[in-house]
Amino acid sequence: MKIGRRISWFLFAFGVWSWVVWITFTKNLFKDASGLAFDNGEPTAYLWIHLTLAIVSFLLGTAIGVIGFRGIRANRR
Numbered sequence: 001m002k003i004g005r006r007i008s009w010f011l012f013a014f015g016v017w018s019w020v021v022w023i024t025f026t027k028n029l030f031k032d033a034s035g036l037a038f039d040n041g042e043p044t045a046y047l048w049i050h051l052t053l054a055i056v057s058f059l060l061g062t063a064i065g066v067i068g069f070r071g072i073r074a075n076r077r
Contacts, residue, residue: 008071015065022054022061029054 003011029037029050037047 002074003067003071005072005075008068008075011064011068012072013068015061015063015068018057018061018064022057026051026054 029047032038032047037044037050
């Protein structure tokens with residue numbers, strides 16, 4: 001299956017965007033001072049749920065970005 005140039009760049013950009021957004025979110029999650037992520041230094045369910053969400057999003061963003069990158073490389077040939 002061949003992916004067009006525009007779609008390939010879109011998928012690649014989505015992968016990069018996903019990493020930027022979720023890295024920022026994860027950093028902010030661990031710096032949380034409101035008490036949602038940590039209760040007296042102990043991780044809460046909020047932290048675990050959102051950390052799982054971030055990890056899954058990292059993986060999906062990476063997979064989508066790789067598909068886009070491969071499409072970009074295939075279109076250059």
